[in-house]
Amino acid sequence: MDGLNYLTYQEPIDSIAEQRKAIMQQPKFRRLSTLPLINVPCPFCSLLCDDLVIHNRAGQLRVEKHGCPKAIAEFERPPTICAPRIRGSDATMEDAVAHIASMLRAAKRPLYSGLGTDVAGMRAVLPLAERTGGVLDHMHGEGIMRHTLALQDSGWMSTTLTEIKNRADLLIFVGTDVIHDYPRFFERVVWNQHSLFGPKPERREIVYLGRQLNTAPGRSPKGRNPLHIDCDIRQLAQIIALIRTLLKGNSIKARRVAGVPTSVLWTLAERMKNARYGVLIWSPASLDFPHADIVIQVLCNLVTDLNNFTRFSGLSLGGNDGSVTATNVCTWQSGYPLRTSFGRGYPEYDPWRYSTDRLLAHRAVDVLIWISSFSARIPPVVPKIPIVVLAVPHLKLRQEPEVFIPVATPGVDHDGQLFRCDGVVALSVRRLRNSPLPSVAKIVAAIYESL
Amino acid sequence: MLIRLIGGKVYDPANEVDGEVRDIFIDNGKIVATPPHDRRIDKSYDIRDRVVMAGGIDIHTHIGGGKVNIARMMFPEDHRNDPVSRTTRTRAGCGHVLPSTPIAGYRYAQMGYTACFEPAMLPINARQAHMEMADTPIVDKGAYALLGNDDFLLRMFAANKDQQIINDYVAWIIHATQSIAIKVVNPGGISAFKFNQRKLDLDEPHRHYGTTPRQILRQLAQAVYELGVPHPLHVHGCNLGIPGNVETTLDTIEAMEDLPIHLTHIQFHSYDNEGDRRFSSGAPRVAEAVNRNSNVSVDVGQVMYGQTVTASGDTMSQYRNHLLADPNKWMCMDIECDAGCGVVPFHYRERNFVNALQWAIGLEIFLLIGDPWRVFLTTDHPNGGPFTTYPHLIRLLMDRSFRSHMLSQINKSAAEASHLTSINREYSLYEIAIMTRAAPARSLGLKDRGHLGPGASADITVYKDQVNKEKMFAKPEYVFKDGELVVQNGKIVKITQGATHCVKPDYDKTIERSLKRYFDRYHTVALDNFKLRAEEIKGNGSGVLAIHPCRTAKHA
Ligand code: SF4
Numbered sequence A: 001m002d003g004l005n006y007l008t009y010q011e012p013i014d015s016i017a018e019q020r021k022a023i024m025q026q027p028k029f030r031r032l033s034t035l036p037l038i039n040v041p042c043p044f045c046s047l048l049c050d051d052l053v054i055h056n057r058a059g060q061l062r063v064e065k066h067g068c069p070k071a072i073a074e075f076e077r078p079p080t081i082c083a084p085r086i087r088g089s090d091a092t093m094e095d096a097v098a099h100i101a102s103m104l105r106a107a108k109r110p111l112y113s114g115l116g117t118d119v120a121g122m123r124a125v126l127p128l129a130e131r132t133g134g135v136l137d138h139m140h141g142e143g144i145m146r147h148t149l150a151l152q153d154s155g156w157m158s159t160t161l162t163e164i165k166n167r168a169d170l171l172i173f174v175g176t177d178v179i180h181d182y183p184r185f186f187e188r189v190v191w192n193q194h195s196l197f198g199p200k201p202e203r204r205e206i207v208y209l210g211r212q213l214n215t216a217p218g219r220s221p222k223g224r225n226p227l228h229i230d231c232d233i234r235q236l237a238q239i240i241a242l243i244r245t246l247l248k249g250n251s252i253k254a255r256r257v258a259g260v261p262t263s264v265l266w267t268l269a270e271r272m273k274n275a276r277y278g279v280l281i282w283s284p285a286s287l288d289f290p291h292a293d294i295v296i297q298v299l300c301n302l303v304t305d306l307n308n309f310t311r312f313s314g315l316s317l318g319g320n321d322g323s324v325t326a327t328n329v330c331t332w333q334s335g336y337p338l339r340t341s342f343g344r345g346y347p348e349y350d351p352w353r354y355s356t357d358r359l360l361a362h363r364a365v366d367v368l369i370w371i372s373s374f375s376a377r378i379p380p381v382v383p384k385i386p387i388v389v390l391a392v393p394h395l396k397l398r399q400e401p402e403v404f405i406p407v408a409t410p411g412v413d414h415d416g417q418l419f420r421c422d423g424v425v426a427l428s429v430r431r432l433r434n435s436p437l438p439s440v441a442k443i444v445a446a447i448y449e450s451l
Numbered sequence B: 001m002l003i004r005l006i007g008g009k010v011y012d013p014a015n016e017v018d019g020e021v022r023d024i025f026i027d028n029g030k031i032v033a034t035p036p037h038d039r040r041i042d043k044s045y046d047i048r049d050r051v052v053m054a055g056g057i058d059i060h061t062h063i064g065g066g067k068v069n070i071a072r073m074m075f076p077e078d079h080r081n082d083p084v085s086r087t088t089r090t091r092a093g094c095g096h097v098l099p100s101t102p103i104a105g106y107r108y109a110q111m112g113y114t115a116c117f118e119p120a121m122l123p124i125n126a127r128q129a130h131m132e133m134a135d136t137p138i139v140d141k142g143a144y145a146l147l148g149n150d151d152f153l154l155r156m157f158a159a160n161k162d163q164q165i166i167n168d169y170v171a172w173i174i175h176a177t178q179s180i181a182i183k184v185v186n187p188g189g190i191s192a193f194k195f196n197q198r199k200l201d202l203d204e205p206h207r208h209y210g211t212t213p214r215q216i217l218r219q220l221a222q223a224v225y226e227l228g229v230p231h232p233l234h235v236h237g238c239n240l241g242i243p244g245n246v247e248t249t250l251d252t253i254e255a256m257e258d259l260p261i262h263l264t265h266i267q268f269h270s271y272d273n274e275g276d277r278r279f280s281s282g283a284p285r286v287a288e289a290v291n292r293n294s295n296v297s298v299d300v301g302q303v304m305y306g307q308t309v310t311a312s313g314d315t316m317s318q319y320r321n322h323l324l325a326d327p328n329k330w331m332c333m334d335i336e337c338d339a340g341c342g343v344v345p346f347h348y349r350e351r352n353f354v355n356a357l358q359w360a361i362g363l364e365i366f367l368l369i370g371d372p373w374r375v376f377l378t379t380d381h382p383n384g385g386p387f388t389t390y391p392h393l394i395r396l397l398m399d400r401s402f403r404s405h406m407l408s409q410i411n412k413s414a415a416e417a418s419h420l421t422s423i424n425r426e427y428s429l430y431e432i433a434i435m436t437r438a439a440p441a442r443s444l445g446l447k448d449r450g451h452l453g454p455g456a457s458a459d460i461t462v463y464k465d466q467v468n469k470e471k472m473f474a475k476p477e478y479v480f481k482d483g484e485l486v487v488q489n490g491k492i493v494k495i496t497q498g499a500t501h502c503v504k505p506d507y508d509k510t511i512e513r514s515l516k517r518y519f520d521r522y523h524t525v526a527l528d529n530f531k532l533r534a535e536e537i538k539g540n541g542s543g544v545l546a547i548h549p550c551r552t553a554k555h556a
């Protein structure tokens, strides 16, 4: 969508004075004026904080309020521009697109991976994947797989950020400190100032399960320390099983389980039962060990058990780089989440077979199209499989791909829509500066047209 | 381009045309009166002996939005039953009970339907719901915004705010979510479940707010009425699926006095608790109440046998139903101090007493309600069964001997407990045209849809007249959408992008001040970013927003 569309964004307004006021508030005008933009959504992690204040001074963005270090680093990166390249030599966009189209015409099974893009980008990628008999996976495909497998195998009771902000009185972080991948999580929904339902947010109880976690953000504004149960996350299944046994009212003989004293777990189980609205939080990407999807299922079952006593919900953090967006669009357009192939003309889903690493390792694909419009994540490199990279211009590749096209970032260089980590909230992100770079959607549509 | 459909038997209840042989003229996407003799006809279709109706309108079908997409994600095994390959014209995807968005559009069009309404759009999920609907080709769509469990509104009820302020908020929501109507699901119950309340009767106070479902229903229905929104408050009532809930349903009807109200998937709310199994049909009592109260319309939510998946905003009921999940997986989600959603798979079996009786209860409701203008054909897709079962359902309503035959196949005790054997009614084509076209259009305020008079948009379905009504309605010969031939003999011949229907009631915009304060303090999304702007639906020019007038606002 072109930025100019902001001019027509308003509903019909009656008085001329009101109309003028409304026009002055349009982002397009704010952009042109010297005023900073308010309520800017940030695309750089899937918390999608939308309270940023950003100032565009002659094309250089400054985050004036509410940016985390990650947001500041990304928004304030001086805009870079480079030309598309074919085998390392600068090329025109037309030639680059034509070259990709010819590669795809010759390919038997292209792999579209990375998929760090917005809704429009995915809406363009899907028809191309269909037409070329391609496979779809995301750069965070492993985490996505663990998440969807748990949904497909048992399901869950879950919650979203605004519910947590207003309701949660006990938050248990399992195997993740959240803060690394979602920097403002605590500021936005744990230690928030106002909440609809008592107790005051500052009295929330925080528990961490795991090792090597940054638990400092879990300290309350008044200085109360969180409870940290130090344990090996690979033994989580045993710990959760024990808690579930305790919840059933059974006594336990063992003094320790997975190195954790049973008494500690007993106290935890009691706290869980007595919470008014407890939340168990995990990040499928952080639970990175074999059969972690089973452990996620066990966590989901624990949450369900707790609902025999009180209200308890899970929050599975959906992952960054547009992974929630890619999963959602792929699901509504094809029926299946990611790791879906159109090799036979119709979609087929296989969360193991269609993993990027596996497909590349087995050479089951013959071209890799890598898309990364938020972060400078580089594609995996496999000899003899040509790579096309559609990515941010500052991406540092270790090896020159067959084709490289620099792309714009949604929410910085162009308007777009993204999904938040909890899966049900989508926001429109905005163009904040003029950029000559094309969006992923535009390039992919151009490739489709040239086939 | 002037098109002439020659000699079809026209069933157009909105214009009181009952099977008369007439020509229909289409000019520029619209139906026009017979043009002067000297005008050149660009294209003619000889449809003598064919049955002609306006395009079908589904007033309640879950085709887009968060819970449907979660359900799709959850059931790859369902999609494997119905893979759909790409063609040069159409997209790949899957069908069955949770079709992907392009396939949903194709399948509706192939069945002669040209408009579908998503009935449970959470305001916070409006952006996603509209994106999915935008990716549903050919058919028109629209959505009902879900209210009555959102904390902003419940706080206003608890503080006894003026009806006028409630009205402003309701109107603001309709604008901010680009919707055409308001739905309430288990009034207050989804919120109460977040406070660990497991059941909420019509007059039971919400644990935190103290409001009752009765109050919520009355004030929301009042708001919708006073704002002049054409479609009455769309109600998914309390106690869904619980034996004995017929009392709640009758009380709900009574509680509304003369306020217009639409009771959705009423089959799930028409259960009595008599007999050995404490489960029996409440259909005669419900139908009698509907017949008596002209302010009430219903859609049925017919149960069709087979595997399906239920997706609902009613977390309180879905949590209760999870014990029946088949296969055994399910999910429930509390959402954004707005509402919730729950997905539970069901397998309705004709040999199962309860399922078989549910099936019979739905049919009883269809057949016992006298006025087809107030009962709409739905399966609450996919909750009672997928929309692709409509032709079968139409045959059940139109063909008594077929119905008796099907009745003989089901669980014996259920068949005995049902009233079906004593009901002889067969729906006529005219009545089918009412309940699937004219009535939904009128109820939603779509003046240019659901009929074939001059000025109507040329959404037209042409069927081969057949004795077997299931065959007849499954595969129309021609389907026109806005005057373009989109389906011929069951094949998609053209892809179009339907419009999104909405209404824009007047309201006092100062409501935004208190909303802004609320959003700033309690929400995780800024008010400005919450609003779904018309431009987002219009997209890059492919989408059309069709704004329908409200009645002149009435004040209490
Ligand atoms: S926490 Fe995430 S969304 Fe929020 S400002 Fe930082 S990077 Fe952006």
Ligand SMILES: [Zn+2]
Binding pocket: B060, B062, B119, B120, B265, B380, B383
């Ligand atoms: Zn429904």
